[in-house]
Amino acid sequence: MLTTNDLLARNYEASQNHKPLPTFAESRSAGQGPPRIALISCCDPRVVPEEYFGLTPRDAIVFRTVAGHPQGCWKDLVALDTFIFEGFGVNGFEEVIIVHHTDCGSLMFTNDMIHQGIQKRNPESNTENIIGTEFGAVSTSIEQNVRDDLEWLKTAPLVRKELAGSARGFVYNIKTGKLHEV
Numbered sequence: 001m002l003t004t005n006d007l008l009a010r011n012y013e014a015s016q017n018h019k020p021l022p023t024f025a026e027s028r029s030a031g032q033g034p035p036r037i038a039l040i041s042c043c044d045p046r047v048v049p050e051e052y053f054g055l056t057p058r059d060a061i062v063f064r065t066v067a068g069h070p071q072g073c074w075k076d077l078v079a080l081d082t083f084i085f086e087g088f089g090v091n092g093f094e095e096v097i098i099v100h101h102t103d104c105g106s107l108m109f110t111n112d113m114i115h116q117g118i119q120k121r122n123p124e125s126n127t128e129n130i131i132g133t134e135f136g137a138v139s140t141s142i143e144q145n146v147r148d149d150l151e152w153l154k155t156a157p158l159v160r161k162e163l164a165g166s167a168r169g170f171v172y173n174i175k176t177g178k179l180h181e182v
């Protein structure tokens with residue numbers, strides 16, 4: 001089984017060829033602004049946005065959550081949208097992209113399963129507050145869930161309406177590597 005120490009050894013090797021990345025100050029003096037696309041994608045390790053969109057560090061800010069649900073990262077989205085506005089003098093993110101994928105683990109568990117598992121493994125603690133908590137299980141089709149997440153984003157209280165309105169949703173097919181828009 002791979003361990004953290006194995007990863008640290010890999011990092012040492014990788015660092016031998018590391019090219020220094022620009023600081024915020026260096027980017028600013030080079031006339032480079034922050035990425036203006038926010039991408040929300042599943043944390044599944046098979047589905048890597050940097051690979052399926054060929055991203056460089058200047059292209060997009062990537063949030064990875066269970067299934068690619070914005071409910072799991074909306075605070076981070078709002079924080080960085082506001083930081084870009086306040087810190088760089090531009091209008092925050094211009095676009096949001098939500099990507100779910102075929103064969104997603106969120107189709108294979110239920111919120112009840114997670115609730116029961118938490119209670120089983122934490123018998124001593126008060127777990128009543130987990131009942132009613134959504135853990136991101138998807139009980140519809142992936143396509144429908146992308147539509148539901150796009151709708152949810154429009155109702156999220158602190159997300160700018162024009163930003164939520166810019167959102168587009170896709171499903172990534174793990175067999176073909178292709179995205180289709182929902």
Ligand SMILES: [Zn+2]
Nearest residue numbers: 042044104105
């Ligand atoms: Zn997934």
